[in-house]
Amino acid sequence: xxxxxxxxxxxxxxxxxxxxxxxxxxxxxxxxxxxxxxxxxxxxxxxxxxxxxxxxxxxxxxxxxxxxxxxxxxxxxxxxxxxxxxxxxxxxxxxxxxxxxxxxxxxxxxxxxxxxxxxxxxxxxxxxxxxxxxxxxxxxxxxxxxxxxxxxxxxxxxxxxxxxxxxxxxxxxxxxxxxxxxxxxxxxxxxxxxxxxxxxxxxxx
Amino acid sequence: xxxxxxxxxxxxxxxxxxxxxxxxxxxxxxxxxxxxxxxxxxxxxxxxxxxxxxxxxxxxxxxxxxxxxxxxxxxxxxxxxxxxxxxxxxxxxxxxxxxxxxxxxxxxxxxxxxxxxxxxxxxxxxxxxxxxxxxxxxxxxxxxxxxxxxxxxxxxxxxxxxxxxxxxxxxxxxxxxxxxxxxxxxxxxxxxxxxxxxxxxxxxxxxxxxxxxxxxxxxxxxxxxxxxxxxxxxxxxxxxxxxxxxxxxxxxxxxxxxxxxxxxxxxxx
Numbered sequence: 450x451x452x453x454x455x456x457x458x459x460x461x462x463x464x465x466x467x468x469x470x471x472x473x474x475x476x477x478x479x480x481x482x483x484x485x486x487x488x489x490x491x492x493x494x495x496x497x498x499x500x501x502x503x504x505x506x507x508x509x510x511x512x513x514x515x516x517x518x519x520x521x522x523x524x525x526x527x528x529x530x531x532x533x534x535x536x537x538x539x540x541x542x543x544x545x546x547x548x549x550x551x552x553x554x555x556x557x558x559x560x561x562x563x564x565x566x567x568x569x570x571x572x573x574x575x576x577x578x579x580x581x582x583x584x585x586x587x588x589x590x591x592x593x594x595x596x597x598x599x600x601x602x603x604x605x606x607x608x609x610x611x612x613x614x615x616x617x618x619x620x621x622x623x624x625x626x627x628x629x630x631x632x633x634x635x636x637x638x639x640x641x642x643x644x645x646x647x648x649x650x651x652x653x654x
Numbered sequence: 655x656x657x658x659x660x661x662x663x664x665x666x667x668x669x670x671x672x673x674x675x676x677x678x679x680x681x682x683x684x685x686x687x688x689x690x691x692x693x694x695x696x697x698x699x700x701x702x703x704x705x706x707x708x709x710x711x712x713x714x715x716x717x718x719x720x721x722x723x724x725x726x727x728x729x730x731x732x733x734x735x736x737x738x739x740x741x742x743x744x745x746x747x748x749x750x751x752x753x754x755x756x757x758x759x760x761x762x763x764x765x766x767x768x769x770x771x772x773x774x775x776x777x778x779x780x781x782x783x784x785x786x787x788x789x790x791x792x793x794x795x796x797x798x799x800x801x802x803x804x805x806x807x808x809x810x811x812x813x814x815x816x817x818x819x820x821x822x823x824x825x826x827x828x829x830x831x832x833x834x835x836x837x838x839x840x841x842x843x844x845x846x847x848x849x850x851x852x853x854x855x856x857x858x859x860x861x862x863x864x865x866x867x868x869x870x871x872x873x874x875x876x877x878x879x880x881x882x883x884x885x886x887x888x889x890x891x892x893x894x895x896x897x898x899x900x901x902x903x904x905x906x907x908x909x910x911x912x913x914x915x916x917x918x919x920x921x922x923x
Binding site: 500501502503504520521522523525526527529530531532534535536537538547582583586 | 816817821823827828912
């Protein structure tokens with residue numbers, strides 16, 4: 450069914466990583482897949498394989514472009530992984546942005562945030578800034594590893610709204626890892642659960 | 655006016671050794687814990703230098719290419735091992751040795767060769783009085799530069815592996831993700847020789863020049879040689895550090911621009 454293939458935004462075919470059954474998965478444009486599972490079940494390793502950060506078997510397609518068809522850094526520019534703990538290596542916020550920052554207000558920052566010193570940022574501020582940094586690169590696929598773990602409830606709502614509107618506006622897709630079942634209910638159209646080395650659909654309709 | 659070289663006799667050296675013995679004695683008395691290492695180092699320097707003196711005397715009188723090349727080989731092998739021994743994180747065996755030896759070869763060896771043939775125009779080019787000390791000086795400095803640059807690169811990259819991976823995740827190229835660390839490592843490898851050049855003659859009199867003056871050369875002649883050596887040593891060290899950093903960075907990432915310390919380092923357990 451070629452029509453269906455062309456529509457798919459992110460497709461995993463027999464993706465193999467150690468201690469996990471091969472994963473087959475399709476996410477349609479504008480959709481978000483929620484991913485849950487115990488710590489150590491392989492959620493992060495799965496995201497790393499999709500971003501091509503670790504060796505793996507099988508194939509991943511984003512907008513019908515196979516992972517190994519493009520250079521690794523081009524792939525990661527499209528398929529961007531947001532790690533659970535963000536890293537900062539220069540002194541000020543703006544030095545970490547390769548493009549004009551967008552959506553600063555949507556996450557509750559003023560324009561002056563770009564001049565902030567990294568050493569003065571709290572862990573929650575860094576987490577929100579790392580989401581801005583990711584989105585300013587305009588990725589097509591967002592791999593979000595517990596993106597709201599350090600945030601208070603009002604900022605959690607801001608991040609959820611921003612990601613939702615980004616996905617629908619750009620027809621992008623996301624995989625959202627979280628331990629909070631109600632959050633995954635709010636943000637995702639389909640949900641998967643990782644346990645005992647197998648990825649299972651949750652409440653498939 | 656030509657001054658004769660004053661020859662040192664065994665009693666002269668004995669007198670100097672008394673100073674070291676006095677130092678060892680004082681160290682032991684104050685319980686500073688340097689007695690043992692100092693004794694070993696003093697004995698080592700005496701035995702090693704006497705042996706080298708004997709060997710060089712034979713080689714100088716023979717001036718055979720095969721002899722000189724085998725000495726060169728021994729010097730380079732020892733230098734390559736020394737570089738590896740000074741690394742905090744151990745590189746995978748033969749690969750690490752190969753990288754050190756290769757960069758020593760293309761810097762120290764080739765530059766010595768160039769200097770002998772084009773600048774000094776020794777006849778034959780392998781005249782041991784020129785070849786051996788020149789290579790020795792280049793090897794010693796290059797070895798330091800490589801050891802420092804390599805250690806800084808691998809240590810920093812290891813400590814900042816999360817940062818490097820974060821930069822890769824943001825779509826940066828592997829060379830971009832490690833750029834600042836590479837720059838830093840280059841500086842670390844070059845600092846000793848840059849300091850030596852800046853301080854030469856003002857803060858310190860370089861060893862070779864001092865030796866030549868002590869042996870009766872006119873100071874200006876000694877200075878000319880020293881400038882030659884400084885330039886050779888600087889370019890040798892620079893090229894060697896660049897080569898080593900490039901080779902290690904290439905090995906640190908795989909074809910899919912992933913950080914791969916498992917390719918680079920021996921498993922630590």
